[in-house]
Amino acid sequence: MTLSIWGRWALRTVMALGLLFIYLPLLLILVNSFNGDRTFAWPPHDFTTQWWSAAWRNGGARDALWTSVRAGLGATAIALVLGTMVAFAVQRFKFFGRDTVSLLIVLPIALPGIVTGIALDSAWRSVIAPLGIGKGLFSVIVGHATFCVVTVYNNVLARLRRSGVSFEEASADLGASPTQTFRYITFPLLRSALLAGGLLAFALSFDEIIVTTFTAGPGIQTLPIWIFNNLFRPNQAPVVNVVAAVLIVVSVLPVWLAQRLAGPAAGASRT
């Protein structure tokens, strides 16, 4: 398609404005985390790293970061195992209610977080707590896993759909047992899809706030919740900026990696 010069420039401008609108505020946070002025006067007059060292020394923020990492890793681990298993079941086998299962797996990502949160909260209180398992980090992990499964499921499903069964048949034909086929063929071909799905799952869990609010036990504070609680305390504001900047980097990195993995590697998976 060819556009007139005028049309091309109009589209470029709109795109630039759109991207600016999304990323300028994020950039502002990064800049302000080095802003020497306590009230964030603009433009910044002097550069300082004192907020960064203050954040580093802030025990609450550090604990929250550690909690977030543990919650993210836990949810990602559950998502990897369950998501892969469901993807295999749906793609490789025919069974009653297959399409329904597929829908039910994907649905949590579309459900409002507040609904998932309330539902998990009441389920935990009325069913699981009486069994002796109180709310804590584990309940956060389970809550996050409900929607993290989707990213793994989608990635693995797409890969399975594209590569078909012919590689596995070829492997069996050459004398490989099912275990060997999984180890040498199926798993290596899935590896980049698993990594991509896992990284996305981690990113989703890492910045989750609504479901976390409803599922966290007493004393469990993830990084986003810590930010939220400290946002309106004036003397904490500079540190919040630093933590937010860290959060941006930590969330962008896995998404960027996941995209790179899903792109070229996926294309080369089929000869």
Next chain:
Amino acid sequence: MRTPAIHLAGLRKTFGPVEAVAGIDLEIADGEFFSMLGPSGSGKTTVLRMIAGFDLPTAGTVSLNGRDVTQLAPYDRDVNTVFQDYALFPHLSVIENVEYGLKVRKVARKERRARAEEALDSVRLNGFGARRPSAMSGGQRQRVALARALVNRPRVLLLDEPLGALDLKLREQMQVELKQIQRDVGITFVFVTHDQDEALTMSDRVAVFDAGRIAQVGTPEEVYEHPATPFVAGFVGTSNLITGPAARRLTGRDGTFSVRPEKITIADEGAPGTISEVIYAGPVTRFVVDLDAGVRMVVVEQNRRTGTAALAGLRGNRVQLTWLREHVIEIGANRAA
């Protein structure tokens, strides 16, 4: 007689309401180059998959070298397959692909590398071992797939339309090479194809598949010269079928008869008719002639003297066709006799 390499008995396979294979009994001798020829959907690939073990038959048995393997998994059968899309492992190099079968059978690293190199040599791909399959052409991938199967020294090699993705020139070259390799290694080849030229030029025997059944098994010559059914006559080569009143007028008998186009000549006397179409095809010209006896015949003539200029004006001309009596094949008669 020696134990057949492959023995299929009462083999049937249904997919839901569809009967893909409707009762196959077949023996394939050790060391034979055997082709399964048929249109798509005739069940030939399903039969191959049941021999390899990818599909379980609904009924019947598969025996390899006298041993019933019907219920065995693919990895417990002494057969290897060359797949239509080659199914080369994209994350492994060419040499790793070739030695895969040896690796999973726990052959020592040194020996399997040596045997894989040897197998690559035999398909004239020495020096390509380090490449990825994606960096190779279709013909080269085909050979890698062949080497990957042959390196395991199976008793039987199954080939599922392995030349289908190649262009014509390469295909003809690979036909010759495959036949040579088969003669060298001396194992049984079961070759699935829908290309009748391929089946006729390469095979010791051909089975022609029609709607899940074998319509005829025989040497290429038997199948071509004495087709058992109208389907075989039509599918293997072009055939002029003569039936009904036309048969009585032209042969003096009732029945279904077949005359191959190249056995008919345009002559000064014979069955009269009108040329309705002239098709120039390089080495030959095809004439479509409507005989007065009420049947349409295709005649193929070598272009020894004729040129296109002379052919153009022939449409609508009255001609006479003649053929030798022994070239009129009564369909199914060779079975009854």
